[in-house]
Amino acid sequence: MNLSGLPEPERLIARIDHLEENSRFIQNALEMALSLGDFQKNINESHGPNRVLQEAENRIRKLISFEICAMCLVNEDNADMEISLCEPCDRKDYIQDEIAFMTENGFFAWALHEKRGIFVKSKDQKKDFFLHVMATCSRIRGMFIGLLPNEKQRIPDASLSLLSLILLNTANAIESLESYNLVVEQNSILEAEVEARTRELINYEKRLQRARKMEAIGTLAGGVAHDLNNILSGLVSYPELLLMDIPENSPLRKPLLTIKKSGEKAASIVQDLLTLARRGVGNREVVNLNRIIDEYLKSLEFEKLQVYHPGIRIKTDLDENLLPVSASPVHLSKTIMNLISNAAEAIPGKGEILISTRNTYIDTPIKGYDHVNEGDYVTLKVSDNGTGISPEDMERIFEPFYTKKVMGRSGTGLGMAVVWGTVKDHNGYIDVQSVPGRGT
Ligand SMILES: Nc1ncnc2c1ncn2[C@@H]1O[C@H](COP(=O)(O)OP(=O)(O)OP(=O)(O)O)[C@@H](O)[C@H]1O
Ligand SMILES: [Mg+2]
Structure with a gap:
Protein backbone atom coordinates (compact mmCIF):
# COMPACT_ATOMS: atom_id res chain seq x y z
CA MET A 1 0.00 0.00 0.00
CA ASN A 2 1.56 3.25 -1.11
CA LEU A 3 0.54 5.92 1.35
CA SER A 4 3.26 8.48 0.59
CA GLY A 5 2.05 11.77 -0.82
CA LEU A 6 -1.34 11.62 0.93
CA PRO A 7 -2.23 14.37 3.31
CA GLU A 8 -1.59 13.53 6.94
CA PRO A 9 -5.20 12.66 8.22
CA GLU A 10 -6.08 10.41 5.24
CA ARG A 11 -2.83 8.59 5.73
CA LEU A 12 -3.72 7.98 9.32
CA ILE A 13 -7.28 6.81 8.51
CA ALA A 14 -5.97 4.43 5.85
CA ARG A 15 -3.45 3.09 8.34
CA ILE A 16 -6.19 2.55 10.95
CA ASP A 17 -8.37 0.78 8.36
CA HIS A 18 -5.51 -1.47 7.43
CA LEU A 19 -4.77 -2.31 11.07
CA GLU A 20 -8.44 -2.96 11.78
CA GLU A 21 -8.67 -5.29 8.80
CA ASN A 22 -5.59 -7.09 10.04
CA SER A 23 -7.04 -7.37 13.50
CA ARG A 24 -10.34 -8.76 12.07
CA PHE A 25 -8.40 -11.31 10.08
CA ILE A 26 -6.42 -12.40 13.13
CA GLN A 27 -9.62 -12.64 15.16
CA ASN A 28 -11.25 -14.78 12.44
CA ALA A 29 -8.17 -16.90 12.14
CA LEU A 30 -8.09 -17.56 15.88
CA GLU A 31 -11.77 -18.48 15.87
CA MET A 32 -11.20 -20.78 12.95
CA ALA A 33 -8.27 -22.44 14.75
CA LEU A 34 -10.42 -22.85 17.85
CA SER A 35 -13.25 -24.40 15.88
CA LEU A 36 -10.94 -27.17 14.69
CA GLU A 178 -9.38 -44.98 12.10
CA SER A 179 -7.87 -45.87 15.49
CA TYR A 180 -11.25 -45.43 17.12
CA ASN A 181 -12.91 -47.76 14.61
CA LEU A 182 -10.11 -50.24 15.08
CA VAL A 183 -10.60 -50.18 18.85
CA VAL A 184 -14.36 -50.66 18.44
CA GLU A 185 -13.77 -53.58 16.05
CA GLN A 186 -11.15 -55.20 18.30
CA ASN A 187 -13.44 -54.71 21.23
CA SER A 188 -16.28 -56.59 19.62
CA ILE A 189 -13.88 -59.39 18.59
CA LEU A 190 -12.65 -59.56 22.18
CA GLU A 191 -16.17 -59.54 23.56
CA ALA A 192 -17.12 -62.44 21.30
CA GLU A 193 -13.99 -64.30 22.38
CA VAL A 194 -14.71 -63.75 26.07
CA GLU A 195 -18.26 -64.95 25.52
CA ALA A 196 -17.05 -68.10 23.75
CA ARG A 197 -14.47 -68.77 26.47
CA THR A 198 -17.08 -68.28 29.19
CA ARG A 199 -19.42 -70.71 27.45
CA GLU A 200 -16.54 -73.17 27.16
CA LEU A 201 -15.73 -72.77 30.85
CA ILE A 202 -19.33 -73.33 31.89
CA ASN A 203 -19.41 -76.41 29.68
CA TYR A 204 -16.17 -77.67 31.18
CA GLU A 205 -17.49 -77.07 34.68
CA LYS A 206 -20.62 -79.05 33.84
CA ARG A 207 -18.59 -81.96 32.49
CA LEU A 208 -16.35 -81.90 35.52
CA GLN A 209 -19.32 -81.93 37.88
CA ARG A 210 -20.90 -84.76 35.93
CA ALA A 211 -17.68 -86.77 36.03
CA ARG A 212 -17.23 -86.14 39.78
CA LYS A 213 -20.81 -87.11 40.52
CA MET A 214 -20.47 -90.31 38.51
CA GLU A 215 -17.21 -91.07 40.26
CA ALA A 216 -18.73 -90.61 43.73
CA ILE A 217 -21.85 -92.59 42.92
CA GLY A 218 -19.71 -95.28 41.31
CA THR A 219 -17.60 -95.69 44.43
CA LEU A 220 -20.69 -95.87 46.62
CA ALA A 221 -22.45 -98.31 44.29
CA GLY A 222 -19.32 -100.41 44.07
CA GLY A 223 -19.16 -100.81 47.84
CA VAL A 224 -22.82 -101.78 48.08
CA ALA A 225 -22.57 -104.13 45.11
CA HIS A 226 -19.55 -105.91 46.48
CA ASP A 227 -21.38 -106.84 49.69
CA LEU A 228 -24.64 -107.65 47.92
CA ASN A 229 -22.80 -109.90 45.49
CA ASN A 230 -21.77 -112.25 48.29
CA ILE A 231 -25.25 -112.34 49.81
CA LEU A 232 -26.89 -112.93 46.43
CA SER A 233 -24.75 -115.90 45.53
CA GLY A 234 -26.69 -117.87 48.20
CA LEU A 235 -30.01 -116.56 46.94
CA VAL A 236 -29.30 -117.76 43.39
CA SER A 237 -27.54 -121.04 44.09
CA TYR A 238 -29.69 -122.57 46.91
CA PRO A 239 -33.02 -122.50 45.02
CA GLU A 240 -31.17 -124.29 42.21
CA LEU A 241 -30.02 -127.04 44.62
CA LEU A 242 -33.45 -127.30 46.24
CA LEU A 243 -35.16 -127.58 42.84
CA MET A 244 -32.96 -130.58 42.03
CA ASP A 245 -34.04 -132.36 45.21
CA ILE A 246 -37.82 -131.77 45.33
CA PRO A 247 -40.25 -133.80 43.23
CA GLU A 248 -41.45 -132.51 39.86
CA ASN A 249 -45.02 -131.87 41.11
CA SER A 250 -44.12 -130.22 44.41
CA PRO A 251 -46.12 -127.04 45.21
CA LEU A 252 -42.81 -125.48 46.36
CA ARG A 253 -41.46 -125.55 42.86
CA LYS A 254 -43.17 -122.32 41.69
CA PRO A 255 -42.15 -120.16 44.67
CA LEU A 256 -38.63 -121.51 44.45
CA LEU A 257 -38.43 -120.61 40.75
CA THR A 258 -39.65 -117.11 41.60
CA ILE A 259 -36.97 -116.77 44.29
CA LYS A 260 -34.34 -117.92 41.81
CA LYS A 261 -35.53 -115.48 39.11
CA SER A 262 -35.62 -112.58 41.58
CA GLY A 263 -32.15 -113.50 42.74
CA GLU A 264 -30.91 -113.52 39.16
CA LYS A 265 -32.48 -110.15 38.49
CA ALA A 266 -30.87 -108.73 41.61
CA ALA A 267 -27.55 -110.25 40.54
CA SER A 268 -27.77 -108.56 37.16
CA ILE A 269 -28.43 -105.20 38.84
CA VAL A 270 -25.43 -105.85 41.07
CA GLN A 271 -23.39 -106.60 37.96
CA ASP A 272 -24.43 -103.22 36.56
CA LEU A 273 -23.42 -101.57 39.81
CA LEU A 274 -20.06 -103.28 39.68
CA THR A 275 -19.55 -102.02 36.15
CA LEU A 276 -20.38 -98.57 37.43
CA ALA A 277 -17.76 -98.89 40.12
CA ARG A 278 -15.42 -99.86 37.30
CA ARG A 279 -14.35 -103.03 38.88
CA GLY A 280 -15.38 -105.26 36.06
CA VAL A 281 -13.20 -104.26 33.15
CA GLY A 282 -10.36 -106.63 33.59
CA ASN A 283 -10.38 -109.11 30.77
CA ARG A 284 -9.74 -107.10 27.70
CA GLU A 285 -9.24 -108.65 24.30
CA VAL A 286 -8.81 -107.47 20.76
CA VAL A 287 -12.34 -107.44 19.40
CA ASN A 288 -14.32 -106.19 16.47
CA LEU A 289 -17.30 -104.11 17.52
CA ASN A 290 -19.27 -105.31 14.47
CA ARG A 291 -19.02 -108.88 15.71
CA ILE A 292 -20.38 -107.89 19.12
CA ILE A 293 -23.28 -106.05 17.50
CA ASP A 294 -24.01 -109.05 15.26
CA GLU A 295 -23.96 -111.36 18.24
CA TYR A 296 -26.32 -109.16 20.20
CA LEU A 297 -28.73 -108.97 17.27
CA LYS A 298 -28.80 -112.79 17.17
CA SER A 299 -29.26 -113.15 20.95
CA LEU A 300 -32.32 -114.31 22.82
CA GLU A 301 -32.36 -111.00 24.66
CA PHE A 302 -32.77 -109.09 21.41
CA GLU A 303 -35.46 -111.51 20.26
CA LYS A 304 -37.36 -110.73 23.44
CA LEU A 305 -36.97 -106.98 22.81
CA GLN A 306 -38.45 -107.43 19.35
CA VAL A 307 -41.41 -109.31 20.78
CA TYR A 308 -42.12 -106.35 23.10
CA HIS A 309 -41.64 -103.82 20.28
CA PRO A 310 -43.01 -105.38 17.11
CA GLY A 311 -43.40 -102.08 15.24
CA ILE A 312 -39.68 -101.32 15.21
CA ARG A 313 -37.39 -101.86 12.25
CA ILE A 314 -33.69 -102.27 12.93
CA LYS A 315 -31.24 -101.11 10.28
CA THR A 316 -27.49 -101.60 10.42
CA ASP A 317 -24.76 -99.78 8.59
CA LEU A 318 -21.55 -101.38 9.79
CA ASP A 319 -18.17 -100.38 8.37
CA GLU A 320 -16.67 -103.45 6.71
CA ASN A 321 -13.14 -102.30 7.46
CA LEU A 322 -13.78 -101.43 11.08
CA LEU A 323 -10.55 -101.51 13.06
CA PRO A 324 -10.28 -103.85 16.04
CA VAL A 325 -10.30 -102.41 19.56
CA SER A 326 -8.92 -103.60 22.86
CA ALA A 327 -12.02 -103.98 24.98
CA SER A 328 -14.08 -106.07 27.33
CA PRO A 329 -16.62 -107.82 25.05
CA VAL A 330 -19.08 -108.33 27.91
CA HIS A 331 -19.17 -104.61 28.68
CA LEU A 332 -19.37 -103.56 25.07
CA SER A 333 -22.24 -105.98 24.59
CA LYS A 334 -24.03 -104.48 27.60
CA THR A 335 -23.50 -101.00 26.21
CA ILE A 336 -24.98 -101.96 22.86
CA MET A 337 -27.87 -103.70 24.56
CA ASN A 338 -28.64 -100.67 26.72
CA LEU A 339 -28.49 -98.21 23.85
CA ILE A 340 -30.69 -100.36 21.62
CA SER A 341 -33.25 -101.11 24.32
CA ASN A 342 -33.45 -97.43 25.27
CA ALA A 343 -33.98 -96.59 21.61
CA ALA A 344 -36.69 -99.23 21.32
CA GLU A 345 -38.38 -98.09 24.53
CA ALA A 346 -38.42 -94.51 23.25
CA ILE A 347 -40.44 -95.48 20.19
CA PRO A 348 -44.15 -95.75 20.92
CA GLY A 349 -45.46 -97.99 18.14
CA LYS A 350 -43.81 -97.83 14.74
CA GLY A 351 -40.28 -96.55 14.25
CA GLU A 352 -36.76 -97.21 13.18
CA ILE A 353 -33.44 -97.76 14.93
CA LEU A 354 -30.21 -97.31 13.01
CA ILE A 355 -26.98 -98.85 14.26
CA SER A 356 -23.81 -97.78 12.52
CA THR A 357 -20.08 -98.13 13.04
CA ARG A 358 -17.20 -96.18 11.54
CA ASN A 359 -13.47 -95.68 11.82
CA THR A 360 -13.03 -92.04 12.79
CA TYR A 361 -9.93 -89.93 12.96
CA ILE A 362 -10.37 -86.80 15.05
CA ASP A 363 -7.69 -84.19 14.34
CA THR A 364 -8.99 -81.30 16.43
CA PRO A 365 -10.59 -81.72 19.84
CA ILE A 366 -14.39 -81.68 19.78
CA LYS A 367 -16.06 -79.66 22.51
CA GLY A 368 -19.48 -81.22 22.62
CA TYR A 369 -21.27 -83.14 25.33
CA ASP A 370 -17.91 -84.70 26.07
CA HIS A 371 -14.57 -83.08 25.29
CA VAL A 372 -13.14 -85.46 22.68
CA ASN A 373 -9.37 -85.49 22.25
CA GLU A 374 -7.53 -86.06 18.99
CA GLY A 375 -6.91 -89.61 17.91
CA ASP A 376 -8.10 -92.69 16.08
CA TYR A 377 -11.45 -93.98 17.20
CA VAL A 378 -14.04 -96.55 16.41
CA THR A 379 -17.43 -94.92 16.67
CA LEU A 380 -20.75 -96.55 17.36
CA LYS A 381 -23.92 -94.63 16.66
CA VAL A 382 -27.38 -95.74 17.73
CA SER A 383 -30.16 -93.48 16.55
CA ASP A 384 -33.90 -93.69 16.82
CA ASN A 385 -36.90 -91.64 15.76
CA GLY A 386 -38.54 -91.91 19.15
CA THR A 387 -39.73 -89.39 21.71
CA GLY A 388 -36.37 -87.66 22.11
CA ILE A 389 -34.84 -86.29 25.32
CA SER A 390 -35.63 -82.87 26.76
CA PRO A 391 -32.65 -80.62 27.65
CA GLU A 392 -33.42 -81.00 31.38
CA ASP A 393 -33.40 -84.81 31.15
CA MET A 394 -30.28 -84.71 29.03
CA GLU A 395 -28.36 -83.43 32.06
CA ARG A 396 -29.40 -86.43 34.11
CA ILE A 397 -29.72 -89.49 31.88
CA PHE A 398 -26.29 -90.81 32.85
CA GLU A 399 -27.04 -90.66 36.57
CA PRO A 400 -27.51 -94.07 38.12
CA PHE A 401 -31.17 -94.77 39.00
CA TYR A 402 -32.39 -91.86 36.91
CA THR A 403 -35.31 -93.23 34.97
CA LYS A 404 -38.54 -91.99 33.48
CA LYS A 405 -39.79 -95.48 32.97
CA VAL A 406 -42.16 -97.47 35.12
CA MET A 407 -40.21 -99.51 37.63
CA GLY A 408 -40.73 -103.14 36.87
CA ARG A 409 -40.11 -104.70 33.51
CA SER A 410 -37.59 -102.07 32.61
CA GLY A 411 -36.53 -98.96 34.39
CA THR A 412 -33.89 -99.39 37.03
CA GLY A 413 -32.20 -96.36 35.60
CA LEU A 414 -28.82 -98.02 35.42
CA GLY A 415 -28.60 -98.49 31.65
CA MET A 416 -27.02 -95.20 30.66
CA ALA A 417 -24.86 -95.16 33.80
CA VAL A 418 -23.38 -98.47 32.69
CA VAL A 419 -22.89 -97.10 29.18
CA TRP A 420 -21.08 -94.10 30.68
CA GLY A 421 -18.86 -96.21 32.91
CA THR A 422 -17.97 -98.62 30.12
CA VAL A 423 -17.17 -95.89 27.64
CA LYS A 424 -14.96 -94.10 30.17
CA ASP A 425 -13.18 -97.35 31.04
CA HIS A 426 -12.39 -97.79 27.37
CA ASN A 427 -10.97 -94.26 27.02
CA GLY A 428 -13.92 -93.29 24.92
CA TYR A 429 -16.36 -90.41 24.70
CA ILE A 430 -20.08 -90.00 24.47
CA ASP A 431 -22.08 -87.53 22.51
CA VAL A 432 -25.85 -87.26 22.72
CA GLN A 433 -27.97 -85.32 20.30
CA SER A 434 -31.67 -85.35 20.68
CA VAL A 435 -34.67 -83.37 19.53
CA PRO A 436 -37.81 -83.89 21.60
CA GLY A 437 -40.50 -85.34 19.38
CA ARG A 438 -38.04 -86.20 16.59
CA GLY A 439 -35.57 -88.69 18.01
CA THR A 440 -32.17 -89.31 19.55
N1 LIG B 1 -32.94 -93.15 23.09
C1 LIG B 1 -33.61 -92.53 24.06
N2 LIG B 1 -34.70 -91.79 23.75
C2 LIG B 1 -35.40 -91.15 24.73
N3 LIG B 1 -35.07 -91.16 26.04
C3 LIG B 1 -33.97 -91.85 26.40
C4 LIG B 1 -33.19 -92.56 25.44
N4 LIG B 1 -32.15 -93.13 26.10
C5 LIG B 1 -32.30 -92.82 27.38
N5 LIG B 1 -33.38 -92.05 27.60
C6 LIG B 1 -33.87 -91.50 28.87
O1 LIG B 1 -32.86 -91.68 29.83
C7 LIG B 1 -33.37 -92.32 30.98
C8 LIG B 1 -32.30 -93.16 31.59
O2 LIG B 1 -31.96 -94.24 30.77
P1 LIG B 1 -31.36 -95.53 31.40
O3 LIG B 1 -31.08 -96.50 30.33
O4 LIG B 1 -30.23 -95.13 32.27
O5 LIG B 1 -32.51 -96.02 32.33
P2 LIG B 1 -33.85 -96.73 31.94
O6 LIG B 1 -33.84 -97.13 30.50
O7 LIG B 1 -34.93 -95.85 32.38
O8 LIG B 1 -33.79 -98.01 32.85
P3 LIG B 1 -32.92 -99.34 32.60
O9 LIG B 1 -32.05 -99.08 31.44
O10 LIG B 1 -32.20 -99.51 33.85
O11 LIG B 1 -33.92 -100.37 32.34
C9 LIG B 1 -34.55 -93.09 30.44
O12 LIG B 1 -35.51 -93.35 31.46
C10 LIG B 1 -35.09 -92.19 29.37
O13 LIG B 1 -35.95 -91.22 29.92
MG1 LIG C 1 -32.28 -98.22 29.64
Missing part, protein backbone atom coordinates in the same frame (compact mmCIF):
# COMPACT_ATOMS: atom_id res chain seq x y z
CA GLY A 37 -11.66 -28.87 18.02
CA ASP A 38 -15.09 -29.68 16.56
CA PHE A 39 -13.46 -32.35 14.40
CA GLN A 40 -13.36 -34.49 17.53
CA LYS A 41 -17.19 -34.48 17.56
CA ASN A 42 -17.19 -36.42 14.28
CA ILE A 43 -15.13 -39.13 15.90
CA ASN A 44 -17.27 -39.30 19.02
CA GLU A 45 -20.40 -39.50 16.90
CA SER A 46 -18.81 -42.11 14.63
CA HIS A 47 -19.11 -40.11 11.43
CA GLY A 48 -16.91 -41.32 8.60
CA PRO A 49 -13.83 -39.56 7.20
CA ASN A 50 -15.96 -37.84 4.54
CA ARG A 51 -17.65 -35.76 7.19
CA VAL A 52 -14.25 -34.62 8.46
CA LEU A 53 -13.20 -33.70 4.91
CA GLN A 54 -16.44 -31.78 4.46
CA GLU A 55 -15.81 -29.75 7.61
CA ALA A 56 -12.25 -29.04 6.50
CA GLU A 57 -13.42 -27.89 3.08
CA ASN A 58 -15.99 -25.51 4.63
CA ARG A 59 -13.27 -23.83 6.62
CA ILE A 60 -10.81 -23.68 3.72
CA ARG A 61 -13.45 -21.97 1.57
CA LYS A 62 -13.83 -19.21 4.14
CA LEU A 63 -10.08 -18.70 4.04
CA ILE A 64 -9.28 -18.81 0.32
CA SER A 65 -11.81 -18.68 -2.51
CA PHE A 66 -10.64 -21.72 -4.51
CA GLU A 67 -12.62 -22.47 -7.68
CA ILE A 68 -12.41 -26.18 -6.96
CA CYS A 69 -11.46 -27.90 -3.72
CA ALA A 70 -10.58 -31.59 -3.85
CA MET A 71 -9.24 -33.94 -1.22
CA CYS A 72 -7.64 -37.30 -1.83
CA LEU A 73 -7.13 -40.00 0.75
CA VAL A 74 -4.51 -42.74 0.57
CA ASN A 75 -6.07 -46.15 -0.01
CA GLU A 76 -4.36 -48.29 2.65
CA ASP A 77 -4.66 -51.44 0.54
CA ASN A 78 -2.92 -50.29 -2.63
CA ALA A 79 -1.40 -46.94 -1.54
CA ASP A 80 -3.31 -45.12 -4.33
CA MET A 81 -4.54 -41.55 -3.86
CA GLU A 82 -8.30 -41.57 -4.33
CA ILE A 83 -10.54 -38.51 -4.56
CA SER A 84 -12.82 -38.55 -1.53
CA LEU A 85 -14.26 -35.08 -1.89
CA CYS A 86 -14.60 -32.64 -4.80
CA GLU A 87 -16.46 -29.34 -4.63
CA PRO A 88 -18.18 -28.65 -6.92
CA CYS A 89 -18.66 -32.34 -7.53
CA ASP A 90 -19.28 -32.05 -11.27
CA ARG A 91 -15.62 -31.08 -11.70
CA LYS A 92 -14.41 -34.42 -10.39
CA ASP A 93 -13.49 -35.79 -13.84
CA TYR A 94 -11.53 -32.67 -14.59
CA ILE A 95 -9.64 -32.93 -11.28
CA GLN A 96 -9.02 -36.63 -11.86
CA ASP A 97 -7.43 -35.80 -15.18
CA GLU A 98 -5.27 -33.08 -13.63
CA ILE A 99 -4.22 -35.44 -10.82
CA ALA A 100 -3.05 -38.00 -13.39
CA PHE A 101 -1.01 -35.22 -15.03
CA MET A 102 0.42 -34.10 -11.67
CA THR A 103 1.38 -37.63 -10.75
CA GLU A 104 3.04 -38.26 -14.10
CA ASN A 105 5.06 -35.08 -13.82
CA GLY A 106 6.15 -35.67 -10.27
CA PHE A 107 4.20 -32.74 -8.77
CA PHE A 108 2.64 -34.96 -6.15
CA ALA A 109 6.02 -36.39 -5.23
CA TRP A 110 7.34 -32.86 -4.98
CA ALA A 111 4.49 -31.77 -2.65
CA LEU A 112 5.04 -34.86 -0.52
CA HIS A 113 8.72 -34.06 -0.34
CA GLU A 114 8.15 -30.39 0.56
CA LYS A 115 5.58 -31.26 3.26
CA ARG A 116 3.93 -27.84 2.68
CA GLY A 117 1.81 -26.09 0.09
CA ILE A 118 3.18 -25.69 -3.44
CA PHE A 119 1.81 -23.91 -6.52
CA VAL A 120 1.81 -25.79 -9.82
CA LYS A 121 0.53 -25.09 -13.32
CA SER A 122 -2.43 -26.95 -14.78
CA LYS A 123 -2.01 -29.31 -17.74
CA ASP A 124 -2.75 -26.52 -20.24
CA GLN A 125 -0.46 -24.15 -18.32
CA LYS A 126 -3.33 -21.63 -18.04
CA LYS A 127 -4.36 -22.19 -14.45
CA ASP A 128 -2.74 -22.50 -11.08
CA PHE A 129 -3.21 -25.28 -8.58
CA PHE A 130 -2.30 -25.34 -4.96
CA LEU A 131 -1.19 -28.74 -3.60
CA HIS A 132 -0.80 -29.54 0.07
CA VAL A 133 -0.14 -32.90 1.64
CA MET A 134 -2.33 -34.05 4.56
CA ALA A 135 -0.11 -35.91 6.99
CA THR A 136 0.16 -36.73 10.66
CA CYS A 137 3.55 -37.01 12.29
CA SER A 138 3.65 -40.68 11.37
CA ARG A 139 1.77 -41.10 8.12
CA ILE A 140 0.70 -39.46 4.89
CA ARG A 141 -3.07 -39.51 4.85
CA GLY A 142 -3.86 -37.71 1.64
CA MET A 143 -3.60 -34.53 -0.37
CA PHE A 144 -5.46 -31.26 -0.80
CA ILE A 145 -5.79 -29.88 -4.32
CA GLY A 146 -7.23 -26.41 -4.84
CA LEU A 147 -7.77 -24.64 -8.16
CA LEU A 148 -6.96 -20.98 -7.71
CA PRO A 149 -9.40 -18.38 -9.05
CA ASN A 150 -8.58 -17.00 -12.47
CA GLU A 151 -8.12 -13.42 -11.36
CA LYS A 152 -4.73 -13.33 -9.73
CA GLN A 153 -4.93 -12.47 -6.06
CA ARG A 154 -2.25 -12.69 -3.49
CA ILE A 155 -2.92 -15.23 -0.73
CA PRO A 156 -1.70 -13.87 2.60
CA ASP A 157 0.94 -15.96 4.35
CA ALA A 158 -1.29 -16.15 7.42
CA SER A 159 -4.02 -17.84 5.33
CA LEU A 160 -1.55 -20.39 4.05
CA SER A 161 -0.40 -21.14 7.59
CA LEU A 162 -3.99 -21.55 8.67
CA LEU A 163 -4.65 -23.86 5.72
CA SER A 164 -1.70 -25.99 6.83
CA LEU A 165 -3.16 -26.05 10.33
CA ILE A 166 -6.57 -27.18 9.03
CA LEU A 167 -5.01 -29.93 6.93
CA LEU A 168 -2.86 -31.15 9.82
CA ASN A 169 -5.98 -31.30 11.95
CA THR A 170 -7.86 -33.11 9.20
CA ALA A 171 -5.13 -35.74 8.94
CA ASN A 172 -5.09 -36.16 12.73
CA ALA A 173 -8.88 -36.46 12.90
CA ILE A 174 -8.90 -39.11 10.15
CA GLU A 175 -6.19 -41.06 11.93
CA SER A 176 -8.06 -40.84 15.26
CA LEU A 177 -11.21 -41.99 13.52
